[in-house]
Amino acid sequence: MTVRRIGVGGAQPYDVVVGGGVFGELPGQVGPDAAQVAVIRPDSLGEVARPALRVLEAAGYTVHDMGVPDGEAAKNVTVAADLWGRLGRAGFTRTDAVVGIGGGATTDLAGFAAATWLRGVRVVLVPTTLLGMVDAAVGGKTGINTTEGKNLVGAFHPPAGVLCDVATLPSLPAADYAGGLAEIVKAGFIADPVILDRIEDDPDGATRPEGRHTRELIERAIAVKAEVVSGDLRESGQREMLNYGHTLGHAIERVENYTFRHGYAVAIGMVFAAELARIDGRIDAGTVRRHRAILTSVGLPTAYSGEAWRGLRESMRVDKKARGAALRFVVLDNVGEPSILADPSEEMLDAAYGAVSA
Ligand SMILES: NC(=O)c1ccc[n+]([C@@H]2O[C@H](COP(=O)([O-])OP(=O)(O)OC[C@H]3O[C@@H](n4cnc5c(N)ncnc54)[C@H](O)[C@@H]3O)[C@@H](O)[C@H]2O)c1
Numbered sequence: 001m002t003v004r005r006i007g008v009g010g011a012q013p014y015d016v017v018v019g020g021g022v023f024g025e026l027p028g029q030v031g032p033d034a035a036q037v038a039v040i041r042p043d044s045l046g047e048v049a050r051p052a053l054r055v056l057e058a059a060g061y062t063v064h065d066m067g068v069p070d071g072e073a074a075k076n077v078t079v080a081a082d083l084w085g086r087l088g089r090a091g092f093t094r095t096d097a098v099v100g101i102g103g104g105a106t107t108d109l110a111g112f113a114a115a116t117w118l119r120g121v122r123v124v125l126v127p128t129t130l131l132g133m134v135d136a137a138v139g140g141k142t143g144i145n146t147t148e149g150k151n152l153v154g155a156f157h158p159p160a161g162v163l164c165d166v167a168t169l170p171s172l173p174a175a176d177y178a179g180g181l182a183e184i185v186k187a188g189f190i191a192d193p194v195i196l197d198r199i200e201d202d203p204d205g206a207t208r209p210e211g212r213h214t215r216e217l218i219e220r221a222i223a224v225k226a227e228v229v230s231g232d233l234r235e236s237g238q239r240e241m242l243n244y245g246h247t248l249g250h251a252i253e254r255v256e257n258y259t260f261r262h263g264y265a266v267a268i269g270m271v272f273a274a275e276l277a278r279i280d281g282r283i284d285a286g287t288v289r290r291h292r293a294i295l296t297s298v299g300l301p302t303a304y305s306g307e308a309w310r311g312l313r314e315s316m317r318v319d320k321k322a323r324g325a326a327l328r329f330v331v332l333d334n335v336g337e338p339s340i341l342a343d344p345s346e347e348m349l350d351a352a353y354g355a356v357s358a
């Protein structure tokens with residue numbers, strides 16, 4: 001299987017390595033300075049993490065296997081504090097390193113632990129979900145959720161390297177695989193319409209790791225993310241476009257107490273943002289229909305409870321793109337042309353939600 005390296009620029013450039021069996025590159029990414037390595041991974045992913053643990057042990061590191069709760073259940077301050085305790089007891093110093101293995105929730109947590117331990121130690125990320133590979137592990141956003149909102153506590157802390165071993169994908173449940181497709185579709189709508197063409201060409205294949213266009217979809221989505229974050233690590237401008245669908249999406253996750261898949265919430269959020277753009281006269285009804293058709297074709301939801309609207313509207317207030325009382329949404333002026341819609345009226349918001357409410 002071919003290996004592709006996608007470079008991420010910035011003050012500390014690194015590679016996103018995509019291929020089969022790339023775990024072997026872990027020691028090279030962890031580097032020669034570390035004596036100890038903390039491997040942070042879900043308790044449930046012992047089998048998936050084992051080859052990585054073996055490679056690190058064989059390279060001579062003292063490896064601490066730090067299991068955490070599965071997925072989103074670990075992305076909170078209780079688990080982060082437990083990790084700080086374990087790092088402290090192991091005597092982790094500034095030259096030691098963290099390796100995060102798992103889905104996006106786990107790599108966000110591992111990145112956050114690395115960002116906060118001693119104010120920042122080296123972290124290498126090994127995403128094992130589609131979503132982790134195409135989005136979460138790339139770009140240096142780390143964080144945890146709080147009761148009040150999604151990712152409200154975090155830090156920008158880019159990894160030293162990202163290893164996407166596509167051989168881990170076949171064991172991923174289909175529903176979680178579909179969640180990753182939402183971020184791939186997002187990359188298509190905001191920056192690379194070829195992604196949309198490939199999914200429309202073979203929607204069934206898009207839902208499977210062995211699909212005809214799967215490698216291309218993964219690499220194109222990573223390339224979109226790498227390009228954006230290379231120029232704007234701290235989200236002072238262009239990076240906001242990666243938040244397409246996330247203002248409503250994060251609010252849905254919050255009202256569901258973080259038990260609703262991120263990708264599913266973002267899928268609904270993208271249709272909401274598309275409806276907002278249509279109401280604002282930026283895109284036509286056909287482009288909104290294209291959102292629904294593509295998302296539905298790969299098994300993603302495009303509607304949500306009408307009764308939830310008041311709670312969602314309240315939750316959106318803490319969106320990181322908001323400025324004061326003004327909400328700011330990423331919308332499209334056209335496919336591949338994202339822009340910001342600032343402070344839409346309550347009537348517009350109500351109308352757009354009416355169009356996605358079930
Ligand atoms: N930092 C960022 O830039 C960024 C970007 C996008 C999303 N995110 C975050 O990513 C998270 C969503 O990530 P996700 O969709 O990967 O969810 P997840 O991390 O919850 O993983 C989904 C499920 O798949 C399991 N799993 C992981 N790899 C597996 C494998 N190879 N085989 C079988 N099961 C496997 C996990 O244990 C979990 O149960 C959210 O918290 C979201 O906020 C962050």
Ligand SMILES: O=C(O)C(=O)C[C@@H](O)[C@H](O)[C@H](O)COP(=O)(O)O
Pocket residue numbers: 135139141150151183235239240242243246320
């Ligand atoms: O990397 C980014 O920037 C993104 O917005 C990517 C999103 O897919 C991701 O879910 C991110 O975690 C959202 O960031 P937040 O700052 O809105 O919490």
Ligand SMILES: [Zn+2]
Pocket residue numbers: 135183246262266
């Ligand atoms: Zn996301």
